[in-house]
Amino acid sequence: MQSRQHLNDGGSVRSKLIKMAVFTTLAALLSASIAMLLLDLRTFQRYWVDDLTTQADIMASVTAPALAFNDASTAGQQLAVLRARPQILAGAVYANTGARFATYTKAGLEQSLPPRAQPAGYRIDNGELEVWHNVVENGELVGTVFLRSRYGLVERLLNYGAILGGVMLGALVIAALVASRLQAAITRPLEAVTNVARQVMQQRDFTLRVPGNNSGEIGVLVEAFNDMLAEIGRRAEALQAANRTLEHEMDVRQKAEGALIVADRRKDEFLATLAHELRNPLAPIRTGLDILRIRSGDAQATQRATDIMERQLRQMVRLVDDLLDVSRINTGKFAIKMGRVELKAVVNDALEVVRSYIELHGHELAIDLPDRPVFLHGDATRLAQILSNLLNNAAKYTNRGGKVTLGARVEDKTLVLEVSDTGIGLAPEMLDSVFEMFVQVDSTLERTNAGLGVGLSLARKLVELHGGTIAASSEGLGRGSRFTVRLPIVVDPEPLSKPTPAAFISTETYRILLADDNVDFVNSIGALLTAMGHSVVITHNGPDALAAAARFCPDYAFLDIGLPQMSGYDLARGIRKLSCGPMTVLIAVTGWGQEKDRQLAFEAGFDHHMVKPVRFEQIEEILGNRSIIKKLRT
Amino acid sequence: MIRHRFARTPQSSPPSPRRRQAVGRLAGWSLAAVCAGLGLAPATAHAEAGGSQALERRVKAAFLYKFLGYADFPASAFADSAAPVTIGVIGSDEMAAELGRVVAGRQVRGRQIVVRTLREGDPAQVHLLFIAGSDSARAARILRSASGALLPVTECELGLQNGSVINFRIIEERVRFDVSLDSAERNNVKLSSRLLTVANRVVKGNS
Numbered sequence: 134m135q136s137r138q139h140l141n142d143g144g145s146v147r148s149k150l151i152k153m154a155v156f157t158t159l160a161a162l163l164s165a166s167i168a169m170l171l172l173d174l175r176t177f178q179r180y181w182v183d184d185l186t187t188q189a190d191i192m193a194s195v196t197a198p199a200l201a202f203n204d205a206s207t208a209g210q211q212l213a214v215l216r217a218r219p220q221i222l223a224g225a226v227y228a229n230t231g232a233r234f235a236t237y238t239k240a241g242l243e244q245s246l247p248p249r250a251q252p253a254g255y256r257i258d259n260g261e262l263e264v265w266h267n268v269v270e271n272g273e274l275v276g277t278v279f280l281r282s283r284y285g286l287v288e289r290l291l292n293y294g295a296i297l298g299g300v301m302l303g304a305l306v307i308a309a310l311v312a313s314r315l316q317a318a319i320t321r322p323l324e325a326v327t328n329v330a331r332q333v334m335q336q337r338d339f340t341l342r343v344p345g346n347n348s349g350e351i352g353v354l355v356e357a358f359n360d361m362l363a364e365i366g367r368r369a370e371a372l373q374a375a376n377r378t379l380e381h382e383m384d385v386r387q388k389a390e391g392a393l394i395v396a397d398r399r400k401d402e403f404l405a406t407l408a409h410e411l412r413n414p415l416a417p418i419r420t421g422l423d424i425l426r427i428r429s430g431d432a433q434a435t436q437r438a439t440d441i442m443e444r445q446l447r448q449m450v451r452l453v454d455d456l457l458d459v460s461r462i463n464t465g466k467f468a469i470k471m472g473r474v475e476l477k478a479v480v481n482d483a484l485e486v487v488r489s490y491i492e493l494h495g496h497e498l499a500i501d502l503p504d505r506p507v508f509l510h511g512d513a514t515r516l517a518q519i520l521s522n523l524l525n526n527a528a529k530y531t532n533r534g535g536k537v538t539l540g541a542r543v544e545d546k547t548l549v550l551e552v553s554d555t556g557i558g559l560a561p562e563m564l565d566s567v568f569e570m571f572v573q574v575d576s577t578l579e580r581t582n583a584g585l586g587v588g589l590s591l592a593r594k595l596v597e598l599h600g601g602t603i604a605a606s607s608e609g610l611g612r613g614s615r616f617t618v619r620l621p622i623v624v625d626p627e628p629l630s631k632p633t634p635a636a637f638i639s640t641e642t643y644r645i646l647l648a649d650d651n652v653d654f655v656n657s658i659g660a661l662l663t664a665m666g667h668s669v670v671i672t673h674n675g676p677d678a679l680a681a682a683a684r685f686c687p688d689y690a691f692l693d694i695g696l697p698q699m700s701g702y703d704l705a706r707g708i709r710k711l712s713c714g715p716m717t718v719l720i721a722v723t724g725w726g727q728e729k730d731r732q733l734a735f736e737a738g739f740d741h742h743m744v745k746p747v748r749f750e751q752i753e754e755i756l757g758n759r760s761i762i763k764k765l766r767t
Numbered sequence: 768m769i770r771h772r773f774a775r776t777p778q779s780s781p782p783s784p785r786r787r788q789a790v791g792r793l794a795g796w797s798l799a800a801v802c803a804g805l806g807l808a809p810a811t812a813h814a815e816a817g818g819s820q821a822l823e824r825r826v827k828a829a830f831l832y833k834f835l836g837y838a839d840f841p842a843s844a845f846a847d848s849a850a851p852v853t854i855g856v857i858g859s860d861e862m863a864a865e866l867g868r869v870v871a872g873r874q875v876r877g878r879q880i881v882v883r884t885l886r887e888g889d890p891a892q893v894h895l896l897f898i899a900g901s902d903s904a905r906a907a908r909i910l911r912s913a914s915g916a917l918l919p920v921t922e923c924e925l926g927l928q929n930g931s932v933i934n935f936r937i938i939e940e941r942v943r944f945d946v947s948l949d950s951a952e953r954n955n956v957k958l959s960s961r962l963l964t965v966a967n968r969v970v971k972g973n974s
Contacts, residue, residue, distance in 0.1 A: 195964075201833050202965040203826075203941075211964075271836040271875070 147313070147320045154312030155305055162304055166297040170290070177289055181262055182255050185282050188218065189266035193278045196226050197270040200234060208235035216240075220283045222261065226268070227277040234276060250277040260284050322351045326358050339366025410452055414445035421445075444489050450746055451486065455522070455587050457726050457744060462594045466728035469512040469598055473623060476507040476541060476548065483520035491528045491537060496554075501540045507548055510623045511599045519595045522588040523552040523616050530614070531556030546622050553615040559607035567605055568593040589616075596620070642666045643756060646687035648678035648704065649722065650697055654746075658691075661749055667756075675699020679707045686713035689756065691743075694723040694734070702737035709738040720755060722747055821861075826942045827935055828865040831897055831920060834933060835875040837962035838918055840894055841955045851879035852894050855916065857909055859899035860884055866897075887912070894918060903929065917954045920944075927970055932956065936967055943967035 192212065199208035208226050215221045215237050224237040227250035238244040255264045262284040268276040325343045332341055339362055343355045421438035428434045461467035480502060491498050509516065520539070527537045531554040540551040559567060568589050589605075596603045601620040607613065645667050649655035652673060659671045670685050672678040674697045682690060690708060694701035701721055708714045718741070721734040726744035734742045741755055835852055852875055856863040863884040870880040883893060887909055896916030898906045906921045907929035913919070919931045926934030932950040936943045945968040951958050963969050 195961075198837070198959075198961040198965045201836075202830065202944075204965040207965050 146323055147316050150316035150319065151309055151312045154315075155309050158305055158308035159301070162301045166301060170293060170297065173293055174286065174290065177286065178257075181282070181284060182264070185221075185262055185264045185280050186255065186266060188215075188221065189264045189278045189280045192224065192226070192280065193266050193268040193276075196235070196278065197268050197275055200226065200228060200268055200276040201270055205235050209237070211235075212237035215280075218282075220285075221280055222283055223279075223281040225279040227279065229274050229276050231277075244281065246281075247279065250279070253277070257284055257286075260287065318347075319351060321345075322347045322355050326355060329358070329362070333362065337369075339363070339369060407456075411449065414449040417445045418442045444493070447486070448490065450748065451521075451525075452587075453746075455518075455591050458518075459587055459591045459594070461726070461728070462591070462598075464728075466731075467594075467598070469515050469595075471510060471512060474509045474511050474513045474516060476509060477502065479509070479513055479516045479520060480539070480541075482513065482517035483524060486517070486521040487524040487528065490525060494528050494531070494535075495533045496528055496531060497534075497536045499536065499538045501538070503541060503543055507541070507543060508623050509548060509599075509620055511620070515595050516599070516620075519592045519618065520550065520552070522592040523550075523618070526588050526592075526616075527552050527554035527556065527614075530554065543622065548620045548622050550618040550620070551615060552618075553613060555613045557614075558610045558612045559605060559614045560610055561607075564605045564607065568603070592616075592618075642668065643688035644668045644670075644685060646670050646672070646678065646682055646685060646690040646692075646717075648672045648675070648681075648691070648696060648701075649693040650674065650695070651693070655693075658747070658749070658752065662752070673697075675701075675704045678704055682708045682714070682717070683711050686711075687717055689718050689720065691720045691722050691747075691752070692739075694721055694725070694730075702733060705734075705737040705739055718755070823937070823942060824859070824862055824865055827897075827922070828862060828869045830935070830942065830944065831866060831895065832869045832873070832880070834918065834920065834962070835880070835895060837959035838895070839957035839959070840917055844894060844917055845878075849878075851881045853881045853883060853892075855883050855885045855893035855896045855913075857885045857887060857889075857896065857898050857913075858905075859897075862897065862899055885913075889913075890915065892916075895920060898922075898926075898931070906931070917956050918951070919954075932958075938967055945970060947971075 192215075195211045195214075196208045199205070199211060212224050212226060212235055215224050216239075219239070222239050222242055223244040223246055225233055225246045226235045228234045231250040233246065233248060233250075236246055238246075251265050253265045253267050255262060257263075260283070262282045264278075264280045264282075266278045266280075267274055268278055322343070322345055325345055329341050329343045333339060342359050342362065345355060346352070347355055418441075421442035424434055424438035458467065480500070484500075488498070524537060524539065531537065535555040538551070538553045540553075542549050593603045596618055599620055601618060603616065603618045606615045606617065642665075645662055647655050647659050647662075647669060648671075650673050655671055655673070659669045662669045670681045670687065672681050676698055678690075678692065678696070679699070681687075692701045692704055696704065699707075701723070705719050705721070708717060708719065719739045720741040720743055721737075721739040722743045722745060723730060723734070724745045731742045743751060743755075831854065835854075840852075854866060854870070856866060863882055867882045870882060873880060885893070885896075887905075890913075892915045894916075895918045896913055897920045898909050898913075899922060900906065901923045903923040903925040906923045906926060910916075910919055910921070910930045918933070920933045920935070921927075921929070921931040922935040923929075927945055927947040927950065930950055932947055932954065934945045934947075936945060944966055946958060946963060946966045947970045948958070948963075949971060
């Protein structure tokens with residue numbers, strides 16, 4: 134179909150060109166032939182008339198004596214010479230009286246001769262030419278010669294026409310052949326252009342080009358067509374690329390929009406949960422305060438109240454700490470202090486945090502650890518945080534009286550920690566998303582079971598920071614859940630030094646300067662430190678602190694940044710300028726935990742940066758590192 | 768072919784009424800063409816149709832005149848360019864008279880024609896000499912005496928043998944003539960070959 138159409142298209146131009154050549158040739162040949170024919174017929178007639186007249190003249194001359202001397206038989210013999218001219222059909226000689234004198238007719242022909250002489254001249258009639266010629270002898274008319282000849286005009290016309298027709302036919306055939314050869318120069322490139330155009334239309338392939346190297350207008354046409362194709366191809370490509378980009382952008386935007394909507398909803402939920410979570414510990418703390426106020430004499434009740442309040446407070450601090458950590462991780466400003474860590478220490482730290490919470494829920498806690506020590510490369514605090522978060526989570530999402538299990542085993546060079554529970558479990562589609570920020574298992578759960586959706590997210594990020602992985606698995610809703618953490622193991626058997634900070638803390642005492650305008654906070658910390666045997670000076674503003682430092686020359690100075698009259702930064706710089714200043718370990722205690730604040734603190738000369746609220750353990754840890762610092766400085 | 772041929776007897780050929788009439792008047796002598804050729808009115812011929820002799824004489828007179836047209840005389844035969852051609856007639860005054868009528872008003876090659884009647888023994892300084900009579904001896908005698916004649920014409924049996932150039936014969940009731948080229952050459956007269964084509968006999972050599 135296609136090829137036939139193609140042939141037809143190509144053929145129409147070709148046949149037009151050939152037709153043009155043939156018809157032009159035909160017109161030229163026809164007019165030339167007609168002119169030649171007319172000319173020839175005229176020449177033919179004149180020739181025949183002249184020829185016959187000459188013949189008659191000769192006859193007149195020859196027969197003149199016979200006429201003169203009345204010799205009819207001689208005249209007849211002389212006329213008989215006309216035999217030599219077969220086209221002459223008849224002849225006669227007439228005496229000057231007009232009477233017929235002698236005759237000749239071609240053998241085998243019946244001819245009627247005019248009985249009387251007629252005036253000189255010629256006549257063409259019915260395919261015959263007749264000539265009358267006077268015989269003049271010695272100035273006298275002695276008779277008339279008559280000749281009748283075949284006049285082959287029609288015959289001549291037919292012959293000549295046939296020859297011309299044949300020549301014309303031959304010429305037309307030659308013209309057609311020549312034209313069909315010459316037309317290829319025009320039609321072939323046109324055909325190529327047509328083909329390519331059709332292919333482009335069908336295949337949308339703009340890389341196609343018309344081949345060939347033509348000159349002249351055809352060449353220009355082909356070149357322009359190719360350029361046009363290239364241009365169209367470029368534009369189509371650009372358009373498609375633009376479309377793809379737009380589609381992609383649209384996709385991204387839609388996803389981003391969806392993500393924003395989801396994030397917004399989670400944030401709303403998070404805010405509601407946050408308020409709830411922050412509010413939750415406050416009730417027991419208030420109750421504890423009430424107990425302390427009302428029954429301050431009852432030592433047992435006071436102790437119980439203090440326990441409750443401490444537990445609730447710890448829970449709350451934990452919550453806020455997690456939030457801050459997550460925020461730091463998300464903004465990329467979270468740094469972990471890598472070191473050699475032993476698994477059991479980490480587990481103990483974690484249990485210390487969550488044990489009371491687990492017991493509060495009435496869960497049974499089972500722990501299964503390897504016997505030999507396992508050393509990890511990481512931040513002890515953060516590793517403990519991972520475990521405590523997982524345990525806390527298990528306790529929270531398990532109905533009262535459940536079982537929480539912590540297991541650890543070594544597989545090759547990987548430590549596998551598993552925290553499992555008998556709780557509400559996870560739907561399969563939730564297994565991955567539980568680690569996302571602000572995602573809670575089921576927002577329809579009772580609020581008491583609801584969390585912030587921060588703990589698991591933080592746990593995963595911490596695990597990843599340690600080069601490990603975390604995964605959740607569950608056999609279904611209501612059938613408990615299992616969280617598996619895999620961490621790389623450092624196999625170096627014996628560490629060079631194995632300091633046990635606790636030993637130093639208990640044996641060594643320091644001079645400690647505390648500067649904070651939060652009187653309750655600074656006084657309680659001061660009392661604790663004093664109770665541990667350290668020498669403590671407490672101030673509530675900058676100038677007092679600076680004066681105390683100059684006088685007291687402390688080993689440690691815990692300074693609030695937002696001090697009245699003088700900022701913590703200025704105070705730090707002031708202390709550093711004192712004679713004993715360089716030896717003092719300066720710790721910034723601030724409500725601002727941003728990296729920027731941390732940086733400002735270090736620039737001002739601080740050695741550590743603590744974000745409020747400060748747990749006592751943190752202070753103990755810093756005091757435990759004193760020996761190392763001393764070594765460095767001396 | 769036969770049908771159209773000029774018939775010997777007028778009755779045998781019926782081409783046209785007029786022709787039949789004329790032939791009938793000539794009483795067997797098919798001389799109408801000759802008479803017409805000489806421009807003689809048929810009426811005149813009819814008036815003198817006393818017998819075949821007269822007709823024969825008229826035909827011969829016409830022939831004599833026509834011979835001049837086919838004969839080429841030497842330039843010395845004429846005194847000057849305007850000199851006439853002379854015809855001498857011996858032995859027939861009728862012929863002389865007839866000939867006089869024939870040549871009246873006619874010219875040959877731009878020359879006048881004069882007819883003279885001669886007697887036997889007259890000096891015959893003429894271009895054409897007609898010796899009438901069928902007596903060959905007489906004709907021979909006259910030819911010998913009239914040696915000045917350039918183109919002698921006789922009508923006797925032995926004309927050519929006696930030195931005549933042209934000798935009339937009657938063959939099949941027609942006036943014909945024989946020609947002797949030797950005699951013509953002797954007399955320094957050139958005869959046209961066209962004349963020879965219609966001659967009854969052309970003699971070359973002394974036959």
